[in-house]
Amino acid sequence: MLGFFRFVTFSVTRGLQGLRRNGLMTLAATSTMLLMLLLLAGFWLVQAGLAAGVQYVEQKVEVVADLHDVPGAEGALTVQAVALASDVAALPSVRSVTFVSKDEALSAFRDRLRQRGQVDLTGYLDRNPLPASLEVKLVDPRDYQDVVQLLQNRTHVVDDVVEVQKLVQQLTTVTGVLRTGGFVLLVLVGFVVLFIIVNTIRLAVVARREEIEVMRLVGASDAFIRWPFIFEGAFVGLLGAGAALAILAVASGPMTDFMYGFFRVLPLELGSLQRDVIVLVLGTGLGVGILGSWLSVRSYLAK
Amino acid sequence: MLELRGVGKVYPNGKAALHDVDLTLGEGEFVFLVGPSGAGKSTLLKLLIRDELPTSGDVILDGRDLARVPRRKVPELRRTIGIVFQDFKLLPTRSVRENVAFALEVTGTPRGRIRPAVDRALAVVGLGGQADQLPTTLSGGEQQRTAIARALVHEPRLIIADEPTGNLDPLISWEIIQLLLRINELGVTVLMATHNAGVVTALRRRVVALEEGRVVRDEVGGYHRED
Numbered sequence: 001m002l003g004f005f006r007f008v009t010f011s012v013t014r015g016l017q018g019l020r021r022n023g024l025m026t027l028a029a030t031s032t033m034l035l036m037l038l039l040l041a042g043f044w045l046v047q048a049g050l051a052a053g054v055q056y057v058e059q060k061v062e063v064v065a066d067l068h069d070v071p072g073a074e075g076a077l078t079v080q081a082v083a084l085a086s087d088v089a090a091l092p093s094v095r096s097v098t099f100v101s102k103d104e105a106l107s108a109f110r111d112r113l114r115q116r117g118q119v120d121l122t123g124y125l126d127r128n129p130l131p132a133s134l135e136v137k138l139v140d141p142r143d144y145q146d147v148v149q150l151l152q153n154r155t156h157v158v159d160d161v162v163e164v165q166k167l168v169q170q171l172t173t174v175t176g177v178l179r180t181g182g183f184v185l186l187v188l189v190g191f192v193v194l195f196i197i198v199n200t201i202r203l204a205v206v207a208r209r210e211e212i213e214v215m216r217l218v219g220a221s222d223a224f225i226r227w228p229f230i231f232e233g234a235f236v237g238l239l240g241a242g243a244a245l246a247i248l249a250v251a252s253g254p255m256t257d258f259m260y261g262f263f264r265v266l267p268l269e270l271g272s273l274q275r276d277v278i279v280l281v282l283g284t285g286l287g288v289g290i291l292g293s294w295l296s297v298r299s300y301l302a303k
Numbered sequence: 304m305l306e307l308r309g310v311g312k313v314y315p316n317g318k319a320a321l322h323d324v325d326l327t328l329g330e331g332e333f334v335f336l337v338g339p340s341g342a343g344k345s346t347l348l349k350l351l352i353r354d355e356l357p358t359s360g361d362v363i364l365d366g367r368d369l370a371r372v373p374r375r376k377v378p379e380l381r382r383t384i385g386i387v388f389q390d391f392k393l394l395p396t397r398s399v400r401e402n403v404a405f406a407l408e409v410t411g412t413p414r415g416r417i418r419p420a421v422d423r424a425l426a427v428v429g430l431g432g433q434a435d436q437l438p439t440t441l442s443g444g445e446q447q448r449t450a451i452a453r454a455l456v457h458e459p460r461l462i463i464a465d466e467p468t469g470n471l472d473p474l475i476s477w478e479i480i481q482l483l484l485r486i487n488e489l490g491v492t493v494l495m496a497t498h499n500a501g502v503v504t505a506l507r508r509r510v511v512a513l514e515e516g517r518v519v520r521d522e523v524g525g526y527h528r529e530d
Contacts, residue, residue, distance in 0.1 A: 003413075006411060010408060010409075021396075210394065213392065214405070215409045218405070218406035218457070219378040219382035219457070220378060221411075222378075224410070224411065225409075
């Protein structure tokens with residue numbers, strides 16, 4: 001136990017010494033690490049924004065059935081529509097059904113025009129052209145087949161089923177491709193960074209070739225040779241991660257504005273996103289630093 | 304304490320460095336290993352510290368076949384052997400004391416035991432007064448004495464010296480030899496590879512001569528064959 005404590009103290013002290021003595025290389029490795037981690041965090045945030053955007057759209061989505069619009073038969077159609085609405089509401093996948101009358105549809109349309117500041121020309125129409133509709137909200141937005149089928153079968157009431165879901169699915173596909181592509185890109189960048197870190201630490205190892213040689217000759221075990229470098233790599237990772245998080249903290253204000261402007265939504269609550277990013281950046285920094293050192297010292301020990 | 308039986312070494316590049324070498328070192332002996340460059344001296348020394356493994360034959364140290372020592376146990380093996388080189392291999396940014404202590408630190412010796420052991424080793428080589436200087440401020444002889452102190456600090460029973468006087472002028476070389484003889488008198492076995500004909504001839508110790516990877520002479524005498 002005491003021996004282990006001595007070993008850890010030795011390794012940490014020597015790791016820190018190594019950082020100081022190889023100032024320039026430490027700087028190179030740390031800034032490379034910093035860049036990768038920023039890239040990673042940026043990608044993560046954009047990804048989270050996309051996901052939140054999709055989720056937002058999904059929440060708003062419903063199946064909309066436009067009803068037949070026959071002048072003079074509004075009353076009968078409304079009765080049929082209400083009957084259909086209760087049938088639809090009985091489906092297990094449906095959360096709620098709203099009947100939107102022709103008048104309500106028109107006034108909603110006028111509201112939208114006013115919001116956009118466009119001229120309302122509907123007053124010049126001799127009759128309301130908008131159909132009444134049923135708006136169906138689903139328990140699970142992906143589970144829409146039953147509803148659509150039911151609505152499509154009632155052709156005497158339903159004129160057309162607007163499948164907003166199909167649009168969402170296309171959107172999800174696009175974001176899925178973006179996500180996969182981004183992940184592949186990130187893995188590639190990760191490899192390049194690991195390679196650079198390995199090389200940088202290898203330079204540090206080469207700079208202390210004589211020391212390692214002496215250590216081996218006087219009978220130092222592999223652990224005593226390896227761990228100072230591992231700690232050095234871990235410190236580089238921590239430094240890079242700390243710098244990256246500091247930059248992110250400073251940039252988080254403008255970034256949130258941008259996210260809102262771009263995605264029209266605030267992605268998730270910021271608390272959990274922050275925690276994810278911190279864990280991600282620290283974990284990756286440490287991981288790459290440690291792995292890099294491990295790989296670069298290994299070749300000196302394999303004999 | 305050390306025995307080589309029919310040892311041969313062929314490097315992966317096909318170069319044969321040693322052929323069928325038989326050699327026995329008794330406890331407390333002082334032996335010179337001589338021979339021209341490329342005769343296989345360095346290879347032989349590397350086999351003793353298990354830096355290389357023989358391609359044939361056995362190297363037995365204290366009854367242990369070195370080829371059977373697992374890689375994990377090699378560091379412990381090396382702590383029982385002190386090694387001294389022509390180029391000293393001191394760490395330039397560390398003081399004499401730190402260089403000697405380094406050998407103990409990197410092998411996990413408790414701090415309380417390091418200081419007295421280092422003081423003892425420095426006293427043996429006569430460098431107590433220069434303990435806090437950097438190697439670069441010392442003469443070649445003092446640097447080599449620092450390296451010898453480092454080799455001694457684990458209290459080894461065998462010291463291997465590879466051309467320890469190769470970089471030193473004749474007078475200083477004698478100092479180093481005297482030091483190694485004194486260490487030998489303390490009961491430590493010494494194997495010294497050297498080109499220094501004057502020293503070898505004057506001391507009349509056991510001389511093992513290698514040529515082209517073979518032992519061509521093993522007797523008490525001088526640097527050159529005397530018959």
